[in-house]
Each structure stands twice: as structure tokens, then as C-alpha cells.
Amino acid sequence: MSNTALPIALPAEPAVAHTGIHPPAAGATATLLMDLRELFKFKVTAMVVITGWAGFHLGSMQSGISSIQPGLLDALFGIGMVSSGSGALNEVIERRSDRLMVRTANRPIAAGRIHFLLGLALGLSAIAIGSLWLLHTNLLTVALTLLTSFCYVAIYTPLKRVTTLATFVGAFPGAMGPLLGWTAARGQIEWPAVALFAILFVWQFPHFMAIAWLYREDYRRAGIRMLPVVQPDGLSTVIEALCYAVLMIPASLAPYWLHITGAWYAAAALLLGLLYLGYTIRFTKILRARTETESRMYARDLLKISVLYLPLLMTALMLNAQGKR
Numbered sequence: 449m450s451n452t453a454l455p456i457a458l459p460a461e462p463a464v465a466h467t468g469i470h471p472p473a474a475g476a477t478a479t480l481l482m483d484l485r486e487l488f489k490f491k492v493t494a495m496v497v498i499t500g501w502a503g504f505h506l507g508s509m510q511s512g513i514s515s516i517q518p519g520l521l522d523a524l525f526g527i528g529m530v531s532s533g534s535g536a537l538n539e540v541i542e543r544r545s546d547r548l549m550v551r552t553a554n555r556p557i558a559a560g561r562i563h564f565l566l567g568l569a570l571g572l573s574a575i576a577i578g579s580l581w582l583l584h585t586n587l588l589t590v591a592l593t594l595l596t597s598f599c600y601v602a603i604y605t606p607l608k609r610v611t612t613l614a615t616f617v618g619a620f621p622g623a624m625g626p627l628l629g630w631t632a633a634r635g636q637i638e639w640p641a642v643a644l645f646a647i648l649f650v651w652q653f654p655h656f657m658a659i660a661w662l663y664r665e666d667y668r669r670a671g672i673r674m675l676p677v678v679q680p681d682g683l684s685t686v687i688e689a690l691c692y693a694v695l696m697i698p699a700s701l702a703p704y705w706l707h708i709t710g711a712w713y714a715a716a717a718l719l720l721g722l723l724y725l726g727y728t729i730r731f732t733k734i735l736r737a738r739t740e741t742e743s744r745m746y747a748r749d750l751l752k753i754s755v756l757y758l759p760l761l762m763t764a765l766m767l768n769a770q771g772k773r
Contacts, residue, residue, distance in 0.1 A: 479561075483556035483561055483562055484556075484570075486539075486555055486556055487535070487536050487539060487555075487556050487557065487562060487567060487570065488532035488533070488535050488536055488570075488574065489531075489532065489535030489536075489538070489539075490532075492531065492535055493528055493531040493532045493535060495625070495758070496527060496528065496531040496624075496625040497524050497527060497528045497531070497625070498625075498759065498762060499625030499626045499629070499644075499648060499758075499762060500523065500524055500527045500528075500625045500626060500628050500629035500632075501520070501524060501629060501766075502625075502626050502629065502644070502762045502765055502766055503625065503626030503627060503628065503629025503630040503632075503633070503641065503644050504519075504520050504523055504524070504629035504630065504632055504633045505629070505633075505766050505769060506626075506630065506640065506644070506703070506708055506709075506765065506766070506769050507629065507630040507631075507632070507633030507634040507640075507641070508520075508633045509708070509769045509770065509771045509772070510634065510638075510640065510708065510771070510772045511633065511634060511772070519584070519585060519632065519633065520633075522581060522582070522584035522585055522632075523582070523585050523589065523628070523629060523632035523633070524629075525578070525581055526578045526579070526581040526582035526584070526585065526589075526590075526593065527578065527582070527593060527625070527628050527629070527632075528578070529574045529575070529577050529578025529581065530574070530575050530578035530579060530582075530593050530594070530596075530597050531578075531597075532574050532578075533570075533571045533572065533573070533574030533575035533576075533577075533578060533597070534571070534575065534596075534597040534600050534601050534621075535571075536567050536568075536570050536571030536574065537567075537568065537571040537572070537575075537601045537605075538600065538601060538605050539555055539556075539557050539558070539567060540557060540564050540567045540568050540571060541601070541605050541606065542558075542605060543555075543557045543558050543564055543567075544558075545609070545670035545671065545672065546558035546670075547559075548666075548669045548670040548671075549663070549666035549667070549669060549670050550663075550666055551663055551666055552666075575594075575597055578593070579593065579594055582632075585631075585632040586631065586632070586635045588631050588635060588636065588637075589628055589631045589632045589635075592624065592627070592628055592631060593624075593628055596620075596621045596624040596628070597621070599617070599620055599621045600618070600621040600622075603617060604617050604618035604621065608672045608673065608674075609671050609672060609673065610673065611673055612673050612674065612675050612678055614673070615653070615656055615660075615674065615675070618652075619649050619652045619653065619656075620649070622648065622649075622652050623645050623646075623647075623648035623649035623652065624645065624648075625648060626641070626644035626645060626647070626648060627641045627642070627644060627645040630644060639706055640703065640706050640708045643699075643702035643703055643706055643708075644703070644765075646699045646702060647696075647699050647700055647702070647703075647761070648758075649699075650692050650695050650696050650699045651692075651696060651754070651757070651758055652692075653688055653689060653691075653692035653693075654689040654690075654692055654693045654696075654724065654728045654731070654750060654754055655750075655751065655754035655755070657675065657676075657685050657686070657688055657689035657731075657750075658689070658731065658747045658748070658750040658751040658754060659747075659751060660674040660675060660676050660677075660685065661676050661682065661685055661734060661743070661744075661747040662744055662747045662748060662751065664676035664677055664680070675688065681735075682734050682735050683735065685734075686731060686732040686734065686735060689728050689731055689750070690728055690729065690731075690732065693724055693725045693728035693729075694725060696721050696724055696725070697717075697718065697721035697722070697725065700717040700718075700720070700721050700761060701714055701717055701718065701721075703717075703765060704717070707770060708769060708770055709764075709765060709768045709769055709770055710768045710770055712764070712767075712768045713764045713765060713767075713768035716760075716761070716764040716768075717761060717764065720757055720760055720761055720764075723753065723757070724753060724754065724757050727749060727750045727753040728750060730746060730749065730750070731746050731747060731749075731750040733746050734746050734747060
């Protein structure tokens with residue numbers, strides 16, 4: 449299969465007001481807030497902040513200090529600002545392809561409610577503010593956070609139109625949250641931080657494959673080369689999801705093996721891992737689903753479990769964290 453982008457004619461920029469935002473109207477404030485929430489990818493940023501909190505908490509435990517300290521707020525605010533700014537830049541770059549997909553056509557830049565130049569300015573400003581704020585932590589965290597932003601915006605985002613390997617590349621910045629939290633607390637990269645990174649890295653693939661299958665027609669129209677687009681029979685999609693779901697079990701147990709959590713966490717991680725694997729095995733039924741509705745049901749169920757799995761695992765990590773021995 450060729451890795452050249454699918455030939456799709458992109459529509460011209462929509463007409464927008466020179467101010468970048470439509471004139472005020474009834475409910476304009478609420479609409480603007482919702483647009484900013486979407487522009488800055490609030491849900492994604494929230495996940496990054498939560499996993500960063502987990503990394504900071506476990507790192508602080510290894511330092512023998514409480515994670516409830518001013519450094520935590522500095523780290524989470526800075527990481528959150530850079531993440532939200534990166535999300536805005538992603539929507540600036542993908543504004544044309546977003547208009548071709550049902551799930552993204554109403555994003556504020558794609559729909560023309562916010563001018564892409566304003567989105568660019570807001571994104572760059574958020575990254576700058578977040579980076580400067582992270583100077584309250586340490587230079588390593590600043591450098592890693594900026595590297596994460598660069599990989600997401602400048603490498604992963606354009607690569608999605610070129611090769612299916614973009615999913616693998618995008619998993620790196622997607623997994624950086626807990627590692628950034630750890631370095632903010634400890635000032636160095638250590639094996640427990642790598643283990644936390646590995647958990648987020650592996651978790652993403654069944655999650656992404658479920659999304660890719662659900663919205664494969666959207667991705668096809670937009671010329672985004674997800675696995676279900678270039679190999680529509682679904683075999684490669686289920687194989688990749690299944691392989692990473694199996695890897696999720698040993699990856700999630702790594703914090704226990706590294707003695708940063710106790711046996712209670714190990715039991716919870718094992719049970720959650722088996723649940724995740726079970727739903728991924730069920731996802732393989734898309735290969736013989738009799739209808740599109742049935743096929744989408746399997747993908748949607750895996751997506752729901754993946755979204756539930758991660759916060760439960762992070763909660764178990766934090767509740768059963770062990771101090772340095």
C-alpha cells in the first residue's frame with residue numbers, strides 16, 4: 449500500500465469577521481467559552497494534567513515529601529497550558545481536514561467561528577505562558593514539555609496524512625504526562641518514570657484503534673491514513689489492538705515490580721488489564737460483524753472501556769503509592 453496521501457480537494461477558508469470571532473449575540477459568551485474549550489482540547493488536556501498529577505505524586509513519594517505542595521500546582525498549570533496550546537495549534541493545522549469530518553466539522557476554527565490566525569496566536573501564547581511557568585519546576589521538565597509539544601504539532605499532526613505510522617509516533621507525546629509530572633517532582637528521568645510512560649504509551653493503541661474503526665469514513669474523506677482506511681478489512685486494526693492489550697498487563701504491573709506501589713495496586717492492575725483485554729478480544733468480532741451497527745457496537749464498547757480503564761488505573765496508582773525504601 450502506497451504511503452502517499454489520499455487525493456482530496458480541500459475547501460477554501462470560510463469567511464469570518466476580521467476580529468476572528470463573530471459579533472456578540474444572544475448566548476455569545478457561553479458559545480465563546482465552549483469554543484475555547486474545544487479549541488484548547490479540554491478533555492485531552494484534562495487527561496494530560498491528571499496523568500501528570502499521578503507522575504508528580506509518585507515522584508514526590510520517592511523523595512519522601514508530600515505531593516500537596518506549591519510545586520504541584522506550578523507543574524500542572526504549566527503542563528496544562530502547553531498541552532492546551534498544542535491542541536489549539538493542532539486545530540489550526542487541521543482546520544481544512546476537520547471540515548471534512550462529521551465529528552470535527554463543528555470545531556471553532558473549522559466552522560469559521562474563530563479565525564485561524566487568532567487560534568494560532570492563542571495556541572502560541574498558551575505554550576509560551578506554560579513554558580515560562582514551568583521554570584518554577586526545573587529546566588528538564590521545560591525541555592521535555594516543549595519537545596512533547598513539538599512532536600505533537602510539527603511531526604504527528606502532518607504525518608497523519610502520510611502514513612499509518614503516525615499513530616505510533618503520536619503515542620509518544622500522548623504518553624508524556626506522567627513522565628513530565630515525575631521530572632517536575634524529582635528533576636530527573638528514572639525507571640519508574642519510564643514505566644509510567646510505558647503504561648500510557650501502550651494504553652493508547654486499543655483506544656485509538658476503536659476510534660479509528662468508528663470514524664473510518666470520516667478519516668477516509670479527510671485523507672487521514674489510519675489503519676482502517678488503508679486496510680479496510682479490519683484485520684490489521686484488530687491485530688494491533690490485541691497485541692497492545694496483551695502488553696498492557698505487564699506494562700501496568702511495572703510500578704509494582706519497581707516497588708513504587710504495593711500488592712493492592714498489582715491486583716487492581718491485573719483485573720483492569722484482563723477487563724481491557726477481554727473487551728479488545730470482543731472487538732475482534734468486527735471482522736465477522738453482519739451489520740455496520742453491530743461492528744460499531746464492538747468498537748464503541750472498547751472505546752468506553754478504554755476511557756474508564758485509565759482513570760481507574762491512575763487512581764489505584766496514587767492510592768497505593770509507596771514511599772522510598
